Each structure stands twice: as C-alpha cells, then as structure tokens.
Amino acid sequence: MTGTQSPTVPHYDPTDPAVQADPYPLYRTLRETDPLHWNPPGFFLLTRYADVHALLRDPRLGADNGADNGGDTASDGDGETHTERMAGGDTPSMILMDPPGHTRLRALVNKVFTPRSIAYLHERIERIVDRLLDNWGTGEGDFVEDFAYPLPLEVICEMLGVPEADRADVRDWSEDMAHLVDPVVTPETVARGLRGRRRIVAYFRDLVAERRRLPGEDILSGLIRAGTEGDRLTSDELLSTAALLVVAGHETTANMIANGMLALLRHPDQLALLRSSGPSLVPSAVEEMLRYDGPAQAVGRRALTGLDLHGVRVPRGARLVLSLGAANRDPERFPDPDRFDIARRDNRHLALSGGAHFCVGAPLARMEAAVAFTALLRRHPHPELAAEPRWRERTGLRGLRELRVRV
Numbered sequence: 001m002t003g004t005q006s007p008t009v010p011h012y013d014p015t016d017p018a019v020q021a022d023p024y025p026l027y028r029t030l031r032e033t034d035p036l037h038w039n040p041p042g043f044f045l046l047t048r049y050a051d052v053h054a055l056l057r058d059p060r061l062g063a064d065n066g067a068d069n070g071g072d073t074a075s076d077g078d079g080e081t082h083t084e085r086m087a088g089g090d091t092p093s094m095i096l097m098d099p100p101g102h103t104r105l106r107a108l109v110n111k112v113f114t115p116r117s118i119a120y121l122h123e124r125i126e127r128i129v130d131r132l133l134d135n136w137g138t139g140e141g142d143f144v145e146d147f148a149y150p151l152p153l154e155v156i157c158e159m160l161g162v163p164e165a166d167r168a169d170v171r172d173w174s175e176d177m178a179h180l181v182d183p184v185v186t187p188e189t190v191a192r193g194l195r196g197r198r199r200i201v202a203y204f205r206d207l208v209a210e211r212r213r214l215p216g217e218d219i220l221s222g223l224i225r226a227g228t229e230g231d232r233l234t235s236d237e238l239l240s241t242a243a244l245l246v247v248a249g250h251e252t253t254a255n256m257i258a259n260g261m262l263a264l265l266r267h268p269d270q271l272a273l274l275r276s277s278g279p280s281l282v283p284s285a286v287e288e289m290l291r292y293d294g295p296a297q298a299v300g301r302r303a304l305t306g307l308d309l310h311g312v313r314v315p316r317g318a319r320l321v322l323s324l325g326a327a328n329r330d331p332e333r334f335p336d337p338d339r340f341d342i343a344r345r346d347n348r349h350l351a352l353s354g355g356a357h358f359c360v361g362a363p364l365a366r367m368e369a370a371v372a373f374t375a376l377l378r379r380h381p382h383p384e385l386a387a388e389p390r391w392r393e394r395t396g397l398r399g400l401r402e403l404r405v406r407v
C-alpha cells in the first residue's frame with residue numbers, strides 16, 4: 001500500500017491514553033500535513049471537513065461490513081472484518097448495510113421513529129431527569145455513573161419496553177457490544193463485543209416473542225407491526241435492530257452528556273452564559289457540545305470502487321476511517337474551532353454523521369441533552385469539577401469513565 005505521509009507525520013493510535021485524553025492536537029497535525037493518512041496496517045484516515053462531508057455522501061463508499069466486494073486490497077490490515085465481528089449467523093444491523101437493503105430497513109425503522117413519537121417522550125424524559133437529580137442530592141458525585149449513563153439507558157429501555165429489573169444487565173451487555181464499532185480492535189475487544197451482542201440478541205429474542213403475544217405501546221411492538229403484509233422486519237432484523245438501538249441510543253448519548261458537562265466545567269465563562277441565558281441557549285449549546293467533543297469520533301467505510309483522493313489511488317476494497325471529531329475542528333469550516341462557544345452560529349457539524357446513515361436517533365439525543373442540561377442548571381447552577389476526569393479505553397466512542405462533580 002502506498003503511504004502518503006512524510007516520516008514526520010505521527011501514527012494515529014487511538015489506543016494511546018494520551019490520544020484518548022485529547023485527540024485534537026494529533027487531528028490538527030494530520031489535517032494540516034496528511035489529509036489522506038495511510039495508517040498501517042489497515043486504513044486511510046480522513047480528517048478534513050470538506051473530505052469527510054463529501055465522502056459520507058459518496059456512493060463509491062459503502063458500509064465497512066467486511067463484505068467481499070472483490071477488493072484489490074486482500075487483507076483488512078487488522079485481520080478482522082465486521083462480518084467476522086458479527087459472526088454467528090446474525091443479520092448485520094442497518095448501520096453495516098448498503099442500499100437497497102439499508103434503504104428498506106431504514107424506512108421501516110423510520111415509521112416508528114417519527115418526530116411525533118419522539119416529542120411524546122419529552123415529559124417522560126423530564127421525569128427521569130428529575131428522579132436522577134433527586135437521587136443525586138447535593139455534594140460530590142460521579143456525574144457519569146449517577147446521571148449521564150442512567151438517563152439514556154432508562155429512556156431507551158422504556159422505549160423498547162425493557163422491564164426495570166433487566167436494565168442493569170442490558171447496560172453491561174451494551175457496554176461490551178459497543179466495542180464492535182471501534183475502528184481499531186484487539187482479539188479481546190472483539191470477543192467482548194461479540195459476547196455482549198450475543199447476550200443482547202438472546203435477551204431480545206425472548207422479549208420479541210412476548211411482544212408478539214402481547215403487543216404494547218413500546219417501539220419493539222411498533223417495529224413488529226411496521227411495514228405492510230409481505231414487507232415486515234424479519235425476526236433476525238428485529239433482533240439486530242433492537243440490539244443496535246440499545247447501543248446507539250445509550251452509549252453515545254451518555255458520552256455526549258458527560259463530555260458536554262466537562263466542556264462546560266472547563267469553560268466557566270460559557271457555563272455562566274448558559275446559566276444567565278436560561279433555556280433559550282440550550283439547543284445551541286447542545287450543538288456546540290456535539291461539535292466540540294462529540295462521542296462518535298469516527299465512522300468506517302469501504303471503497304466499493306477505486307477512487308482518487310488527494311492525488312492517491314485508493315484501491316477498491318480499501319478501508320477508510322472518516323474522522324468526525326477532526327472534521328468538526330477544521331478551521332476551514334469553523335472559525336476558531338478549538339474555542340468552545342455555545343452561541344456559535346452556522347454550526348453544521350458532522351457529529352451525527354451525514355448522508356444515508358445520518359443518525360436515526362438525532363432528535364431524541366438532542367432532546368435528552370436539552371432536557372438534562374435545562375434541569376441540571378436550574379437545580380444546580382454552580383457545578384464544579386472535583387477531580388481530573390478519567391477517559392474510557394475506547395477507540396471509536398469517546399467518553400468519560402469518571403467525572404467527579406460537586407454541586
């Protein structure tokens with residue numbers, strides 16, 4: 001494989017703790033010096049906004065599902081493909097599919113994820129937020145464990161009709177399964193991811209059977225009903241969609257709320273501005289949290305055909321990693337990009353992806369974050385950082401392990 005970097009360009013290693021704590025200086029070097037970075041052994045990394053924005057919509061790229069598309073690059077580099085990661089006869093979820101299968105599945109899921117069904121959740125989310133804040137009380141606590149994680153977990157479990165007694169298990173499995181979207185994996189993380197997926201799928205197999213017998217108002221029942229006679233979700237599709245919704249709806253949103261809180265705590269002027277402006281600035285603050293330090297740092301794609309990028313031939317079958325986190329700090333698109341500015345205008349970031357796979361849960365994630373920060377600052381207008389935060393050892397989803405906060 002031809003390299004495009006000069007010897008001085010650093011290797012992108014998202015398993016490096018320093019990169020996990022702050023990947024942005026490395027992104028900057030890559031964006032400035034090597035916009036199509038060949039990262040041995042296995043993928044091209046793109047970091048400029050214009051490239052990432054365009055490639056998310058480019059039909060010459062497909063999902064990185066490891067399908068044999070006759071690639072010129074024989075190996076995956078890291079020796080592991082998504083198909084292998086999803087092994088065991090399970091149907092891949094829509095995030096790993098291309099048209100026409102993806103289009104069909106997404107249309108069916110969209111029938112259930114309507115703006116109306118999301119708006120309907122507003123009051124329920126407020127109740128969950130209030131309960132979590134009641135439990136927290138005052139004093140010092142871990143914002144991640146006590147608030148950021150339980151909130152989206154409760155929301156997605158209520159939506160899917162998962163009984164309260166099962167939610168702790170679902171959370172553990174989902175945390176394991178989230179490793180499957182890491183762009184850089186080890187045999188251990190793959191094994192952990194597959195174990196989580198198997199358990200979630202087994203769990204939902206029973207729950208789906210129960211909902212078929214006794215339908216409810218939850219989205220699982222909605223997904224069972226969605227479509228027309230002859231075009232409904234198959235049982236395998238139902239299971240992979242439910243598993244995807246748990247992970248996508250929970251891990252990402254939790255990390256967004258915690259990363260966003262950290263950004264506020266580290267920028268007291270912005271915290272003061274949000275406090276004084278009240279709820280009106282919350283939606284714009286949420287967008288800036290997503291841009292400034294979003295939870296989904298990168299998405300993977302496969303070249304379905306050979307293509308030329310930055311004067312280099314990218315062969316058919318090559319893996320590309322599109323860095324949403326780097327694109328969102330590109331000064332060509334965002335003035336003063338390293339500034340956290342909750343009143344930023346024209347903030348069309350890529351934190352929720354773009355094109356065919358644009359996040360299905362975007363309105364829900366935005367609403368959860370808005371309700372959370374509105375209630376939080378009303379109850380606790382002067383939160384303080386109580387200790388240096390600790391980051392999770394993850395290569396795909398960026399999130400905190402612990403965030404000690406004093407209120």
Ligand code: HEM
Nearest residue numbers: 094095248249252253256296299352353357359360361365
């Ligand atoms: C802040 C929170 C969230 C972030 C940052 C986020 C981010 C993303 C990203 C980057 C993708 C696209 C991946 C790609 O292009 O390959 C995606 C897709 C998806 N997201 Fe989210 N997400 C969030 C919340 C949610 C929630 C709350 C749900 C549902 C309950 C959800 C469900 C999905 C689904 C089903 C897809 C697959 C869409 C497709 O393949 O067509 N997400 N999300």
